[in-house]
Amino acid sequence: xxxxxxxxxxxxxxxxxxxxxxxxxxxxxxxxxxxxxxxxxxxxxxxxxxxxxxxxxxxxxxxxxxxxxxxxxxxxxxxxxxxxxxxxxxxxxxxxxxxxxxxxxxxxxxxxxxxxxxxxxxxxxxxxxxxxxxxxxxxxxxxxxxxxxxxxxxxxxxxxxxxxxxxxxxxxxxxxxxxxxxxxxxxxxxxxxxxxxxxxxxxxxxxxxxxxxxxxxxxxxxxxxxxxxxxxxxxxxxxxxxxxxxxxxxxxxxxxxxxxxxxxxxxxxxxxxxxxxxxxxxxxxxxxxx
Amino acid sequence: xxxxxxxxxxxxxxxxxxxxxxxxxxxxxxxxxxxxxxxxxxxxxxxxxxxxxxxxxxxxxxxxxxxxxxxxxxxxxxxxxxxxxxxxxxxxxxxxxxxxxxxxxxxxxxxxxxxxxxxxxxxxxxxxxxxxxxxxxxxxxxxxxxxxxxxxxxxxxxxxxxxxxxxxxxxxxxxxxxxxxxxxxxxxxxxxxxxxxxxxxxxxxxxxxxxxxxxxxxxxxxxxxxxxxxxxxxxxxxxxxxxxxxxxxxxxxxxxxxxxxxxxxxxxxxxxxxxxxxxxxxxxxxxxxxxxxxxxxxxxxxxxxxxxxxxxxxxxxxxxxxxxxxxx
Amino acid sequence: xxxxxxxxxxxxxxxxxxxxxxxxxxxxxxxxxxxxxxxxxxxxxxxxxxxxxxxxxxxxxxxxxxxxxxxxxxxxxxxxxxxxxxxxxxxxxxxxxxxxxxxxxxxxxxxxxxxxxxxxxxxxxxxxxxxxxxxxxxxxxxxxxxxxxxxxxxxxxxxxxxxxxxxxxxxxxxxxxxxxxxxxxxxxxxxxxxxxxxxxxxxxxxxxxxxxxxxxxxxxxxxxxxxxxxxxxxxxxxxxxxxxxxxxxxxxxxxxxxxxxxxxxxxxxxxxxxxxxxxxxxxxxxxxxxxxxxxxxxxxxxxxxxxxxxxxxxxxxxx
Numbered sequence: 001x002x003x004x005x006x007x008x009x010x011x012x013x014x015x016x017x018x019x020x021x022x023x024x025x026x027x028x029x030x031x032x033x034x035x036x037x038x039x040x041x042x043x044x045x046x047x048x049x050x051x052x053x054x055x056x057x058x059x060x061x062x063x064x065x066x067x068x069x070x071x072x073x074x075x076x077x078x079x080x081x082x083x084x085x086x087x088x089x090x091x092x093x094x095x096x097x098x099x100x101x102x103x104x105x106x107x108x109x110x111x112x113x114x115x116x117x118x119x120x121x122x123x124x125x126x127x128x129x130x131x132x133x134x135x136x137x138x139x140x141x142x143x144x145x146x147x148x149x150x151x152x153x154x155x156x157x158x159x160x161x162x163x164x165x166x167x168x169x170x171x172x173x174x175x176x177x178x179x180x181x182x183x184x185x186x187x188x189x190x191x192x193x194x195x196x197x198x199x200x201x202x203x204x205x206x207x208x209x210x211x212x213x214x215x216x217x218x219x220x221x222x223x224x225x226x227x228x229x230x231x232x233x234x235x236x237x238x239x240x241x242x243x244x245x246x247x248x249x250x251x252x253x254x255x256x257x258x259x260x261x262x263x264x265x266x267x268x269x270x271x272x273x274x275x276x277x278x279x280x281x282x283x284x285x286x287x288x289x290x
Numbered sequence: 291x292x293x294x295x296x297x298x299x300x301x302x303x304x305x306x307x308x309x310x311x312x313x314x315x316x317x318x319x320x321x322x323x324x325x326x327x328x329x330x331x332x333x334x335x336x337x338x339x340x341x342x343x344x345x346x347x348x349x350x351x352x353x354x355x356x357x358x359x360x361x362x363x364x365x366x367x368x369x370x371x372x373x374x375x376x377x378x379x380x381x382x383x384x385x386x387x388x389x390x391x392x393x394x395x396x397x398x399x400x401x402x403x404x405x406x407x408x409x410x411x412x413x414x415x416x417x418x419x420x421x422x423x424x425x426x427x428x429x430x431x432x433x434x435x436x437x438x439x440x441x442x443x444x445x446x447x448x449x450x451x452x453x454x455x456x457x458x459x460x461x462x463x464x465x466x467x468x469x470x471x472x473x474x475x476x477x478x479x480x481x482x483x484x485x486x487x488x489x490x491x492x493x494x495x496x497x498x499x500x501x502x503x504x505x506x507x508x509x510x511x512x513x514x515x516x517x518x519x520x521x522x523x524x525x526x527x528x529x530x531x532x533x534x535x536x537x538x539x540x541x542x543x544x545x546x547x548x549x550x551x552x553x554x555x556x557x558x559x560x561x562x563x564x565x566x567x568x569x570x571x572x573x574x575x576x577x578x579x580x581x582x583x584x585x586x587x588x589x590x591x592x593x594x595x596x597x598x599x600x601x602x603x604x605x606x607x608x609x610x611x612x613x614x615x616x617x618x
Numbered sequence: 619x620x621x622x623x624x625x626x627x628x629x630x631x632x633x634x635x636x637x638x639x640x641x642x643x644x645x646x647x648x649x650x651x652x653x654x655x656x657x658x659x660x661x662x663x664x665x666x667x668x669x670x671x672x673x674x675x676x677x678x679x680x681x682x683x684x685x686x687x688x689x690x691x692x693x694x695x696x697x698x699x700x701x702x703x704x705x706x707x708x709x710x711x712x713x714x715x716x717x718x719x720x721x722x723x724x725x726x727x728x729x730x731x732x733x734x735x736x737x738x739x740x741x742x743x744x745x746x747x748x749x750x751x752x753x754x755x756x757x758x759x760x761x762x763x764x765x766x767x768x769x770x771x772x773x774x775x776x777x778x779x780x781x782x783x784x785x786x787x788x789x790x791x792x793x794x795x796x797x798x799x800x801x802x803x804x805x806x807x808x809x810x811x812x813x814x815x816x817x818x819x820x821x822x823x824x825x826x827x828x829x830x831x832x833x834x835x836x837x838x839x840x841x842x843x844x845x846x847x848x849x850x851x852x853x854x855x856x857x858x859x860x861x862x863x864x865x866x867x868x869x870x871x872x873x874x875x876x877x878x879x880x881x882x883x884x885x886x887x888x889x890x891x892x893x894x895x896x897x898x899x900x901x902x903x904x905x906x907x908x909x910x911x912x913x914x915x916x917x918x919x920x921x922x923x924x925x926x927x928x929x930x931x932x933x934x935x936x937x
Contacts, residue, residue: 126629126632126633126636127636129629129630129633129636129918130633130636130637130640131640132872132917133633133637133872133914133915133917133918133921134637134640134872134910134913134914134917135872135873135875135876135879135913135914135917136872136876137876137877137879137880138875138876138879138894138909138910138913138914139910141879141894141898141906142644142906142907142910143644145648145898145901145903145906146644146647146648218759222759222761225761225763225764226761226762226763226880229761229763229880230879230880230883230895230898231898231899232898242761245763245764245767248767249884251775251782254767254770254771254775255771255775258771261764261767265760265761265764265767265768268761268764269756269759269760269761269764272759272760272761273755273756273759276755276758276759277755280755345841345842347838347841347842374844375841375844375845375846375847376844376846378844379841379842379843379844380842380843380844380845381844384842384843385839385842387835387838387839387842389835392834392835392836393835393836393838393839394836394839395836395839395840395854395857395858396836396858396933396934397857397858397861397932397933397934398853398854398857406843406845406849406853407843407844407845410843410844410845410846410849411844442933442934444933444934455839458839458843
């Protein structure tokens with residue numbers, strides 16, 4: 001076991017395990033990750049494969065669910081179930097990469113602001129103020145309309161707009177931890193700033209960062225879905241749960257073909273909900289007051 | 291003389307992640323009309339839990355597992371939560387807390403915090419309640435009470451806030467007031483003023499006081515009777531003079547010896563060796579035995595009974611009748 | 619308090635400058651440079667070069683920025699590519715509709731969210747609490763466009779209780795009271811969709827605040843005074859718990875504007891968000907940039923107001 005017995009993380013782990021919702025959330029999330037990994041094995045067809053009505057040169061559009069197509073086909077005659085499975089890969093890839101970007105940026109800026117204070121702090125916090133003044137979606141849309149939308153631009157855009165909450169959180173935690181006696185002592189003993197930050201401060205603020213990463217992942221999934229739904233995120237033919245719902249803006253699809261839009265919506269909801277359960281569970285487990 | 295508060299065999303248990311523990315066990319005592327009883331003990335002795343249990347204010351993970359609490363002749367543990375709220379708390383018994391900083395609501399004006407008590411428990415109009423509040427504030431020595439009524443707690447000094455707390459406790463003329471370390475957070479000069487005020491108010495309002503403290507100097511000043519607690523148990527009780535002149539329990543003796551006094555010129559204060567054990571690791575037998583010079587095998591295995599010595603009762607085998615005769 | 623407010627105002631000066639700089643940078647990076655749209659397209663070729671000169675499109679960047687700011691302050695956001703519509707006017711036409719929608723959602727968030735949070739805290743660990751907690755988690759976890767589609771599917775298409783989109787029934791030609799009732803009828807679903815996430819966060823925030831406050835010493839004091847539960851919860855706890863909720867006022871503004879983009883486009887609500895979505899489709903960068911700048915400024919103002927409000931409701935800062 002990596003966790004030392006009776007350490008802070010050991011207690012947190014035990015508290016986490018007792019939290020039913022958090023455990024359920026963890027299993028659901030892991031199940032989704034698994035599905036994303038083995039999507040090519042599970043999927044009956046290629047995600048962008050077009051199907052024709054037998055014996056005719058006509059796309060098999062809007063087919064109802066059948067044994068052949070478990071969740072029917074979409075407006076271009078592609079298998080919805082296969083697209084759903086491949087969509088999981090896109091969603092995970094975008095969310096996790098974006099969270100890595102935002103966490104790295106947010107943590108560095110938060111550490112610098114909190115640890116050095118004064119001008120650097122004022123400067124970075126004003127930047128945060130500026131960025132959060134723009135509604136997230138506006139910035140995302142601006143970034144992805146300036147550049148040609150691709151998965152990488154979507155990842156970059158989400159990473160670049162969502163680091164602010166991590167930065168604020170880390171800054172606050174650093175301010176709290178900085179006053180702890182042994183860090184004051186390490187300072188007095190003349191340890192270098194970098195050493196103090198890496199060896200003493202960072203391990204102390206890891207728990208809240210982990211919570212933030214979890215919640216951030218859930219939010220990134222929602223952002224990607226919104227962008228793709230609006231047509232400025234992941235582009236066709238690559239399937240994403242967000243762009244799979246675009247068709248539902250047509251009244252016909254919305255009213256008569258629920259198999260096209262309800263499954264991608266439901267899986268997004270389920271995955272985000274599961275990750276929130278994990279996040280809430282982690283927060284409670286790490287909170288010594290509980 | 292009437293007994294205002296009587297506690298019989300009171301036990302309180304707390305559930306924690308490591309298991310359930312008794313914070314206090316078989317605590318019994320009584321407070322007479324217009325008398326002051328001081329409960330003395332170190333932190334963790336159960337003195338605060340005792341007072342909170344009387345007020346039915348123990349934390350969610352704790353509950354009273356046995357005993358009776360009579361206030362003005364009524365066993366309040368037999369009353370419903372609503373009845374206690376309505377006819378006991380704030381009406382027959384009130385409480386002042388240690389931290390006047392945090393015990394007052396920061397966003398409600400002083401005046402409203404005092405008058406709400408009156409309006410809750412007495413059939414009076416708002417104007418009358420306001421007048422009673424003003425009078426009480428004057429009684430507790432607050433200058434220009436009209437202005438103070440309109441202020442918020444943070445605009446007052448620590449001493450003033452504690453006076454407000456006292457006024458809040460007295461405004462309904464309760465039979466007894468619990469004061470839980472009411473001066474610990476204050477400067478020494480302010481502390482003396484507050485103690486004098488309590489003395490004076492006890493007479494004007496004809497209330498009894500249950501005074502919880504770790505400070506023996508205060509006890510000597512204000513108490514009529516003393517109750518010494520250790521590890522959730524009453525180990526000695528009796529009139530203040532007897533306890534100070536002839537402490538019986540080795541722990542009480544130790545406590546008194548650690549008291550600095552002006553007429554002694556020892557350079558180093560004596561201390562009691564060891565420290566108060568954690569609630570989850572209380573020793574078997576007499577809880578005090580690991581720190582006690584007189585500990586015998588009996589103390590390590592069996593819990594001593596309480597024995598009467600003059601006006602005092604002591605929970606220690608040193609005073610068991612057999613032993614006493616052999617000593618004499 | 620005057621000191622607090624003036625300090626707060628001072629801090630927002632660099633922020634508003636930063637907002638304009640960021641908007642300007644995004645604009646310069648956009649394909650085709652929307653700054654060029656400041657030229658009224660109806661003018662002839664000779665004047666065009668003059669206009670370019672006048673606009674300083676050949677000037678160094680910082681001078682361009684200053685000139686641009688000068689235009690923006692006068693309310694000139696340039697013209698659209700297609701047709702010669704003034705972007706400023708286009709947005710101004712749509713602003714009231716967006717305000718109606720976001721304001722309704724804003725009010726709904728707090729009117730519904732706060733009581734839910736209070737009930738959850740007071741009934742902690744009961745079925746009601748678990749129900750509210752689960753509902754608020756679903757509220758923050760559901761993609762708003764999916765919720766919007768579900769709501770249209772159920773309430774407009776299946777049940778037919780509410781219209782599926784638009785802001786008014788033009789064909790009916792209502793006037794007076796009926797006209798306003800018609801708008802209200804159209805408003806219900808989009809306002810519900812837009813506020814759902816916010817209701818959820820407000821109730822979660824209120825609940826956790828309430829729980830913290832209920833552990834405070836002064837609540838113990840109130841209990842010791844023998845006050846009844848209602849007085850303890852509403853007079854002593856809620857007043858304290860609501861103070862930090864004011865900060866959510868500010869935070870929910872950008873959230874609601876973001877949501878308006880999606881909600882307006884799903885419900886065909888003729889507001890700024892729908893204009894923005896059309897602008898994306900038509901590559902009208904000038905409109906996107908103007909919307910960016912205007913909303914960011916509104917958000918900043920909203921934050922400022924909520925900070926000031928915070929100072930007013932909290933006597934510890936007020937005095």
